[in-house]
Amino acid sequence: MDLNPSLASRRILIVTDAWRPQINGVVRTLESLAGQLRSWGHEVSFLxxxxxxxxxxxxxxxxxxxxVTRRTVYLQMARARAHHIHIATEGPLGLLARGYCLERGKAFTTSFHTRFPEYAAARLPVPEEWSYGYLRWFHDPAAATMVPTPSLRSELAAHGFSHLSLWGRGVDGARFHPGPKTMFTDLPGPHLLYVGRVSAEKNVAAFLALNIAGTKIVVGDGPDRAHLQRAYPQVKFVGYLHGEDLAAAYRSADVFVFPSRTDTFGNVITEALASGTPVAAYPVTGPRDILTDPRAGTLSDDLEQAVRHSLLLERAHARSLGEQFTWSASALQFFSALVPATVRQHRLAKAV
Structure with missing residues (x-):
């Protein structure tokens, strides 16, 4: 495709099983992507x-x-008359959309957002390799499978995935920006912040167990909140925040702590950086791809040490790194990886 995203208006259909009212990185990414593509004059529709x-x-x-029935999905996809089809998730809608494309000889792209094999293994007696086998089967017929980081691309390649393409993420630098501390001022400092789902795969307990003076603040909700709130009564759980309240929470924190070892990227990391808040995280896929400037955050297998070091960092460096992540650059990577739905890739025939 031509790398100029505004040359001609294109109809782009994105199929996703993750959507509002869910609050997660997949939904935020797709909404931000659509906004940027529409600003270039493209028609973006969602299933x-x-x-x-x-x-x-x-x-x-x-x-x-x-x-949902196969007939309903097939009808909606046909009515979209899309020039490009992107399947963002591997759930029921993604599976039916995949079948529609293969049966009708339409090329499509996919993206890998979530480590479902690890998440499933943490909750159910399902070996990770079984889940990875399904995911390889699901993504194999795509013209390109988009992944957010070089680290994840290497990991998936080691699991047997092919035709992997980078699609990075952005951050709204106008919404998330440095400013005065307006929240948590009644709580003892320093203020350590976590934003995200409160669930086992996010490893929130590793953050809550840190032996550091000050106040730990959790923004978000999830299946583990109730028992963690009972186990750590000194922690401030505030539930979900949105809009300006969320932005104020980021810029009011002294350090943003990202305890997950299983995320594929970590949109909340870039939001914290854009807000001028240094980050502490484990040196795993996602954080190590984002925190490329040690002046903006600290990576360490000792999360407590990472937090203590990040408390000494200058906020200006965090903001500078955060400004490098733009939705314009992200959307350009996405757009450049799309393929015309009318072109059937030769190797698709084997996957029907």
């Missing part, structure tokens, strides 16, 4: 669970799966 009946995932009610 999401919104109009369908859904059922909650066992042990994880925040995530719901669509109850």
């Amino acid at each position: 999401t669970p919104e109009p369908f009946w859904t059922v909650p995932v066992p042990t994880y009610p925040e995530i719901r799966l669509s109850l």
Whole structure:
């Protein structure tokens, strides 16, 4: 495709099982991507669970799966008359969209957002390699499978994935920016912040167990919140925050702590950096791809040590690194990896 994203208006259909009212990085990424593509004059439509009946995932009610027929999905996809089809998730809608493309000989792209094999293994007696086998099968017929970081690309290649393409993430630097501390001022400092789902795969307990003076603040909710709140009564749990309240929380923190070892990127890291808040994290996929300037954050297998070091960093360096992540650059990578839906890739034939 031509790398100029504004040459001609294109109809782009994105299929996703993750959508509002879920609050997560996948939804924020897709919404921000669509906004940027539309600003370039493209038509972006979504096939999401919104109009369908859904059922909650066992042990994880925040995530719901669509109850939808093959005929309904096929009709909606045909009516979209999309020039490009992107399948963002591997759930029921993604699976039906994949089938539609293969049956009708339409090329498509996919993206890898979430480590479901690790998440499933943490909750169910399902070996990771079984899940990776399904995911390889799912993504193999795509013309490109987009991944957010070089580290994840290497990991997936080692698991047997192919035709992997980089699609980075951005951050809204106008919304998330440095400023005065307006929240948590009644709590003892320093203020250590976590933002995200409160669930086992996010490793939130590693943050809560840190032996550091001050106040730990958790923004978000999830299946583990109740028992963690009982186990750590000294921690400030504030639930979900949105808009200006969320932005104020980031810039009011002294350090942003990212305890997850399983995320594929970590949009919240870039939001914290853009707010001028240094980050402490483990040296794993996601954080090590983002925290490329040691003046902006600290990577260490000793999370407590990482936090203590990040408390000494200058906020200006965090903001400078955060400014390098733009939705314009992210959308350009995405757009450049798209393929015309009318072109059938030769190797697709084997995957039907």
